[in-house]
Amino acid sequence: MAQLSPARPVLVVAAPGDTQDSILAAVTAQELEAEVIVEPERLAGPWRTAATVIVADDLAEKVAARALPHREDVFLVGQRTDLLSAWSAPLAARVIPLPEGAAWLGAVLGEGSSRTRAPVVAVLGGSGGVGASTLAAALAQLSAARSPSGAALVDADPLGGGIDLLLGAERVQGWRWPRLNAAAGHLGDLRSYLPVVDGVSVVSMARGSELDLAREPLAAIVGSLRAWHSMVVLDPGRSGGLGARESLRLSTRQLVVVAATVRGVAAARELLASTDAERAELVVRRGRGSLAASLVGEALGRPVVAELPDEPGLVAAAERGEPPARGSRRRYRRAVTALVARLQAGVADG
Template sequence: MDRDDEVLLVTADGPLRDAVEATAAALGLRVRVVDVDGALARWPSARVVLVGGDRAAALASTGPHRRPHVYLVGFDPVELGTWSMPLGAEVIPLPQGTAWLGGVLAADAGPDSRTVAVVGGSGGVGASTLAAGLALAAVRRGLTCALVDLDPLGGGLDLVLGAERAPGWRWPRLLGARGEVGDVRGVLPVVEGVTVVAMGRGPDEGALTVESVGAVLGSLGRHHGLVLLDPGRVPLPAARQAVRGAEATVLLAGGGVRAVAAASRVAAGLEGAGAGVVVRRAPGGPPVTVVADAVGLPCWGDVPTDRRVAADAEAGEPPGGERSRWGKAVARVLERVWQEACDVG
């Protein structure tokens, strides 16, 4: 469903209303203040929904469907955190989060962009490789694409792309970002047309924060049609917040018994607007539909287990050529994922 330009604020709290309207006015935006019934009526189409802590319980009790761009705002972080999971919403505490709120409103007012997270259902299944493959397929399709590493325990997305020596900033140089930041494309590595935000490898990288990740993703969303996230199997708080704001989440599941069992547990904890499973096929493994049913998510496609993809990584080359079996399968997955993300957003 297409979004309209409304920013909804669900609250009856006067000071909260004043704080949010002041931030919006500074950006030349207007806020529509509504009650719970008004929010439900506009829930599918509003561009952004801000939920005050005073109305979070009432809204959550109605069981609204998951959608992106929902944020809890208020002056009590503990109260807000209680309703984050039930509403699938990010938490913006005020007044300390005022700059972040402004960045959120400015980012979501920009050109239409889609954010997709790629999560592994079990260790070593190849989620980072799939994320990189989807990014390359997106560029070949004509999309502008950014690939964002949010997993400090992973091997590094620049390594997956064979770009560990590529010039440009990594996360340690971006940790000071807050609120609305300018165009960061000029300082980031670009690999075969994909803008890459990779983890650093120094002894003191610093920790990703919700504020810095939100600011960088906001900038990327204003200049890319697709932003792909690699949050890792055990996401940090900043990565979890980013996944909640994604239009779609891809869960990559292996076909073995243990891999399917692990993917089922990961699927149960996924947060966000919509999720689907992509199955990594293996010789002699169960049918893709059987794996998807066991995981409990709709099937968005499958990819083969291809030794050449691993060989590409060892050789420092991006994964899977466009004409390879794996590359063609990833291109098909991209089409499905893109459609799912557009339908949600």
């Protein structure tokens, strides 16, 4: 959950100057604490305990000379491409070039901090029209209902018709995806820029335009959303494009909604074979004459984490722009609430 414990500090090894300023701006934007060290002789303790280590290019050589023990989450940051490539391997550090990597740096800091245990849940449809986007919206809504920090819903499906329509969010003021996609630099708390419906911050792609979801902005946006919400739900759609692949990479849980029919199972099998959803868990969507959930799970060789009832009222609700978990759809809401609890518990256990 978002606010479980105070974040461990970020270790910043950088001399005063532009690079140090950029790093500290990114740390501040994520509301994290920085411990700044200018003399690498004093590194040994904080090197072990920091959540994330950021080394500026100009001090990289001195840090490497200390022969510190190997650790994860070390990043080498700066403008000097020669220094970045020379010292990346000795420090076992990933390189973030500035200024173009500023948003990426923010995401990395967000991921490393303990505030960011919020699950990132990608919801895929095993076949078209099975209710994946509806489930994504309902998960975000019911997760928001349990937590004061709210939830976030990211529409990464260029062909999906816009998840903001499903929530009635297109009538609410706020940024849409294209402006975020163009946003360079640091992403702090995005909540104040986004339309919010029922406690759900909605990041929505523009309808009707071809968008190149470059990898860095989606990672940066999810990183930021994750720091500020109790759950981030991604709707990658079925186009299999860059945004969909990146959504799967960024997710901590992958749900595939499967229609409990022979054809639904066959379609889901194709989907599982053709995408990188190695960790997929199944949500079985029931309907008339449907197969038992256990049979669906066996056929696909994946665990079943929820069963969704057929809820005819959802169709009209979607047309009216009424969020799926509002209104009197009790059985559907009960099933999704149980799934939210399971997703949150899974993160806390792990």
